[in-house]
Amino acid sequence: MDTGAELQDVALVREGRPVFAGLSLRLGERRIGLVGRNGSGKSTLLRLLAGLQAPDSGTVRVGGADVARDRRAAIREVGILFQNPDHQIIFPTVEEELAFGLEQLGQPRGEARAAVAALLAVQGLTAWMGRSTASLSQGQRQLLCLLAVLAMRPGLVLLDEPYTGLDLPTALRLQRRLAGLEQQVILATHQPETLTGFDRVIWLEAGQVMSDGAAGPVLEAYRAEMERLAGDAGC
Numbered sequence: 687m688d689t690g691a692e693l694q695d696v697a698l699v700r701e702g703r704p705v706f707a708g709l710s711l712r713l714g715e716r717r718i719g720l721v722g723r724n725g726s727g728k729s730t731l732l733r734l735l736a737g738l739q740a741p742d743s744g745t746v747r748v749g750g751a752d753v754a755r756d757r758r759a760a761i762r763e764v765g766i767l768f769q770n771p772d773h774q775i776i777f778p779t780v781e782e783e784l785a786f787g788l789e790q791l792g793q794p795r796g797e798a799r800a801a802v803a804a805l806l807a808v809q810g811l812t813a814w815m816g817r818s819t820a821s822l823s824q825g826q827r828q829l830l831c832l833l834a835v836l837a838m839r840p841g842l843v844l845l846d847e848p849y850t851g852l853d854l855p856t857a858l859r860l861q862r863r864l865a866g867l868e869q870q871v872i873l874a875t876h877q878p879e880t881l882t883g884f885d886r887v888i889w890l891e892a893g894q895v896m897s898d899g900a901a902g903p904v905l906e907a908y909r910a911e912m913e914r915l916a917g918d919a920g921c
């Protein structure tokens with residue numbers, strides 16, 4: 687069986703501007719970080735991997751499936767956590783939010799609800815079952831979105847700026863939870879320190895790979911360049 691993800695010669699233009707032009711990447715490591723300045727293409731790369739955005743040309747495969755064409759496979763193979771949980775949460779209660787994805791995968795309602803109850807119990811969050819999603823704090827909403835992703839048991843978990851807006855204890859708890867995941871993780875962030883210990887880091891600049899390799903040297907080069915740019919801007 688194919689594992690991991692692969693982009694082959696991916697090109698994408700948005701509003702007349704090229705975002706990617708011939709990007710090819712084989713993504714097999716268990717923990718991969720994405721860094722890069724605003725607009726460098728991190729979120730778009732995650733959306734391509736989730737099959738939410740189709741490339742203009744080239745292919746994006748996850749676990750062997752063409753995720754832009756095979757939506758069912760994409761939902762099964764890939765889970766994505768957006769930066770803003772408000773873009774992800776659509777149901778009035780925690781139970782409905784968590785059960786929705788499972789029902790989409792074909793689980794009967796009763797089974798999906800039982801799976802949700804079990805998932806919350808493992809997290810020590812049984813009290814969340816009937817709770818209104820609107821009553822959750824930002825950090826709790828972020829955790830709910832992560833649980834919704836994990837409930838689907840995808841092989842690949844994509845995380846877009848998962849720590850933004852979280853207080854330090856909440857961010858550290860989330861970081862520990864993510865570190866413990868058995869799945870493959872690809873995480874885009876402006877906080878390079880959260881990628882320490884990752885197997886691989888890819889630095890994107892204007893849709894191109896500036897550097898790609900072990901976390902230590904890539905992050906060191908990235909930080910040095912960001913400091914140089916800050917100096918150039920006279921900050």
Ligand SMILES: Nc1ncnc2c1ncn2[C@@H]1O[C@H](COP(=O)(O)OP(=O)(O)OP(=O)(O)O)[C@@H](O)[C@H]1O
Binds near residue numbers: 723727729
């Ligand atoms: N909805 C959209 N419509 C048109 N162009 C878009 C859209 N979203 C992103 N882009 C363009 O795609 C390019 C890459 O943006 P993307 O959001 O992927 O970058 P990013 O690295 O995630 O940035 P940030 O760090 O600011 O979140 C940018 O040039 C951006 O203007």
